[in-house]
Amino acid sequence: MEREKAMTLELLPSNTKEGQLKSHVLLMSRVLEDTGIRCCTSTTNDLNTIVRRVDTEGLSFLTITLPSFGKDFERCLDRGSVDSALFTSFAKRGAWLPALLQGYTSQVFDQYTGDLLEEPSIDAIQAVRQISYLFKKLERPCTEARVKAAFVKFLECDDQVRLWEQQASTPQKLREFERATTLVLGKVLTEVNQQVYDYDIRPNHGPGATADRLKANGKWTNRVWTSRLEKAGLLASDFLYPSVSHFLADPVGPTWLEPEAEIPVRVVSVPKTLKTPRIIAIEPTHMQFVQQGLKDALVGAIEQDNNLRDVIGFRDQNLNHTMACHGSAVQDLATLDLSEASDRVSNLLVRSMLSRYSFLLESVMSSRSYRADVPGYGVHHLAKFASMGSALTFPVEAMVFCTLVFMGIARGLKSQLTPKILSDYRRSVRVYGDDLIVPVNFVHPVIETLEAYGLKVNQDKSFWTGKFRESCGKDYYDGQDVSVVKVGKDIPTRRQDAREIVATVELRNHMYFSGYWRTAAYLDEMLGKVIPMPIVETTSPGLGRHSYLSWEAERECPYLQRPLVRAAVLKSTPPVSMLDGAGALLKFFLKRIDEPYELKHLERAGRPEFVNIKTRWVPPY
Numbered sequence: 001m002e003r004e005k006a007m008t009l010e011l012l013p014s015n016t017k018e019g020q021l022k023s024h025v026l027l028m029s030r031v032l033e034d035t036g037i038r039c040c041t042s043t044t045n046d047l048n049t050i051v052r053r054v055d056t057e058g059l060s061f062l063t064i065t066l067p068s069f070g071k072d073f074e075r076c077l078d079r080g081s082v083d084s085a086l087f088t089s090f091a092k093r094g095a096w097l098p099a100l101l102q103g104y105t106s107q108v109f110d111q112y113t114g115d116l117l118e119e120p121s122i123d124a125i126q127a128v129r130q131i132s133y134l135f136k137k138l139e140r141p142c143t144e145a146r147v148k149a150a151f152v153k154f155l156e157c158d159d160q161v162r163l164w165e166q167q168a169s170t171p172q173k174l175r176e177f178e179r180a181t182t183l184v185l186g187k188v189l190t191e192v193n194q195q196v197y198d199y200d201i202r203p204n205h206g207p208g209a210t211a212d213r214l215k216a217n218g219k220w221t222n223r224v225w226t227s228r229l230e231k232a233g234l235l236a237s238d239f240l241y242p243s244v245s246h247f248l249a250d251p252v253g254p255t256w257l258e259p260e261a262e263i264p265v266r267v268v269s270v271p272k273t274l275k276t277p278r279i280i281a282i283e284p285t286h287m288q289f290v291q292q293g294l295k296d297a298l299v300g301a302i303e304q305d306n307n308l309r310d311v312i313g314f315r316d317q318n319l320n321h322t323m324a325c326h327g328s329a330v331q332d333l334a335t336l337d338l339s340e341a342s343d344r345v346s347n348l349l350v351r352s353m354l355s356r357y358s359f360l361l362e363s364v365m366s367s368r369s370y371r372a373d374v375p376g377y378g379v380h381h382l383a384k385f386a387s388m389g390s391a392l393t394f395p396v397e398a399m400v401f402c403t404l405v406f407m408g409i410a411r412g413l414k415s416q417l418t419p420k421i422l423s424d425y426r427r428s429v430r431v432y433g434d435d436l437i438v439p440v441n442f443v444h445p446v447i448e449t450l451e452a453y454g455l456k457v458n459q460d461k462s463f464w465t466g467k468f469r470e471s472c473g474k475d476y477y478d479g480q481d482v483s484v485v486k487v488g489k490d491i492p493t494r495r496q497d498a499r500e501i502v503a504t505v506e507l508r509n510h511m512y513f514s515g516y517w518r519t520a521a522y523l524d525e526m527l528g529k530v531i532p533m534p535i536v537e538t539t540s541p542g543l544g545r546h547s548y549l550s551w552e553a554e555r556e557c558p559y560l561q562r563p564l565v566r567a568a569v570l571k572s573t574p575p576v577s578m579l580d581g582a583g584a585l586l587k588f589f590l591k592r593i594d595e596p597y598e599l600k601h602l603e604r605a606g607r608p609e610f611v612n613i614k615t616r617w618v619p620p621y
Contacts, residue, residue: 020490023526024062024135025054027491030519031134035127038515041103046131049100062135063274065089069100070132071460077125077477078466082114104128116466126482129475137486140274147269147277151374154267154279154387157343162383164454165348174352177403177453180410180417181353184403188301188308193357195297196233201363202590203239203293206391207607210285211266211373216606217579220587222285225254226262232366233359234290242585250582264371264379265389281372281387290367291391294360298395307422312398313432317472323430323437324471329479333428334440334464335471336447338401339456341434342393343384345400346454350385353400364392394433402431404453405438408446435471440464485510491526495568498611501531502543502570509546531568531613534620542567542618551620564617572608579605 029047036043053061072086082096090098096114097105107124109116142150181189195201205219214222225236236254237247247253257263263284269277283291302308313319327333338344347368354361369390372380386393409425410417430437438446443464447457463469467478475483487507492500508523524545527533535551536544544567553563579587579602591597 021054021059023491024059024138024487025051027487027519027522028062028131028134030522031131031516033518034516035104035123035130039104039107039121039124039127041107043103045099046101046103059135059138059140060274063138063140066132066134067136069098070129070136073105073128073132074463074468074470075460076109077116077468078463080116080466082109084114101128101131104131122477122480122482125477126484129482130484133484133486135487137273137488139271139489141271142269142274142277146275148376150269150277150279151267151376154343155374155377155380157340158380158383161344161346161454165346165383168452168454169346169348173452174348177349177407178352178355180403180407181399182356183417183419183422184406185308185353185399188298188305189354189357189360191301192294192297193360196294196359196363199233199238201234201290201293201297202592203289204296204590204592205285206288206292208288208389209282210288211263211282212284214285216575216577217583217587217602218577219285219289220579220583222289223250223252223254224257224263224284224286226257226259226286226366228259228262228366229286229290230256232362234363234366239289240286240586242582242589246582246585262369262371264373265369265387267372267374267387279387281369281389283369283390287367287369288391290363294363294367295391295395298392298399302395302399307426308402311426311429311431312402313430314394314398317432317474320430320432320435320437320472321474324469324474325476325479325481327437327440328467328469328476331467332440333437333469334443335462335469336436336438336443336450336464337458337461337470338434338436338450339458341401341455342386342388342397344455345385345397347383347385349400349453350396353403364396367392398431398433400453401434401436401450401455402429404449404455405429405431405436405446408449409439409442411449412442412445430471432472437471485514485516491523492530495530495613497530498570498613501527501568501613502611505533505543512546532566532615534565534567536565536567536618537621540567540618540620542569542616542620543613544568544620553620555617557617557619562619565620566615567618567620568613569616569618570611571614572611574604574606575609576603577605578603 028050032043032047057065069087069090075086076082084096087098090100093099093102094111097109097111104124104127107121210219212224223240225240230236237244240254241247241250265281265283267279267281269279272278299314302312303314310319323333324335327335351361351365354364368386370382372382374380385396406417406422406429410421413421415421425439428439450457461470469476474481485507489500489503491504504523504527508520508527511523512520524533531543534544534554535547535549536542537551538546542565551565554565556562557564584602
């Protein structure tokens, strides 16, 4: 088998346009070995097929075509049989199963009828998914055509939101949503509305980029403000200065922007996968500043509410995982995924949600950017509430989705939404971003309600009829974890590839603890050419192998008499960003944590521009 594998891998060109292509196929071969042994099947033909198709199609076979195989496989699990219309990019052996990975799929589906076996192999299900999705998340820049298509899709999505506002939204529909919001979120929104009225919003600057390109500590010196923020009671004297006396002493004062002169959000693409980029909208500094404060108020109120904190999640995904696992075993809970979730939340819908909370409504709307500068298409007026990039996107969309889910449950019960319905079903509903968990019995009325309000359910990533469920990065079949490990970055070939080294060490350790021993050994070999790879514990400052085995000391520290190993250490330094005067005082007053700031935080701040790898003697624990 080793000889056949070596001959097969030689089919790959040694110098390809994708310099890492051969190492990716070698990694795939090790995953095939591990899964083949676990499932007691030969993988020689599978490797031959993968190598031939990579040689013909390039990296896109691993990052786009194989993941489509995995999606079709999951759809078959959900339907309980193989559909002849699926796996269209793959040759079939017989009428049902594709020839690729048939040694695994035949342990899940009947080869002659295509029906799901009464007791399908959990190991085979996980193996098919692991092989299919290994390179699904490999971070690569897209072609210009794909980037342009993503910008076009961004605009088309906003046009669809505008069309919904014009044609599908009715006064009755909005009143129904407003009433439901009062029942589901009334206590939380009342509390935050009071905070806004009491001037109890604490703004903050996020770590990311801004539309006006202010960075790090430079954001604290911002003196740009809008008339919309001022009219909403978000006063420049309170937000931009550490005290009113500083505001009065400023000889220049803030730069005021009228609505027509406001800075639009800057829409950009960032690398995600070879298939599509990620589109985000970068907010102006002053808008992001207020949004962060309102976000903290909303999230804090929800997390302290006894009824909502287990329904809407922002930080902990464990409850989603537990509920998805339970749903896969008992089949009483469904997992739903929304397409373009943040881009499809209508601003009109958010206005309706907040209409009874006037102070909060004014604050949210005044801190919302209503125009977007899209590359190649100019400035566009937005119908959506906000895209990814606004600090308010995540909490606002979660509240909208939560309300619509309970409205869907009430529709399924042929009733108006009541406190009793909320009480009866709140433990069966979970909203974490665009990942929703709802009772199976109400899947269809929930989907109908979501789509009636302009949202779109991704049918390919939503599951309720079979025993497969996925939520927040974890996947389950019949109560068993069938989650997979995905490659995020290329395998490093030199020490300067710091981010790749960190990602590959993490990949290696995930593979090890997932039982892919040969895969982990291959990654040990590749990493060992670049950095030392001692066994270390997860708490060690050094990069290394996490293991069930104990570490072995290479020397002892002569000063602290503790064991040491030679390991690579990640070193990153925030860029120089000097801050003093009123800006430094404002930063201190708005500090979120009780602990003191790091030393030199007024001299250096922001995300490191460079990340380096240094080899040092460090404790292995």
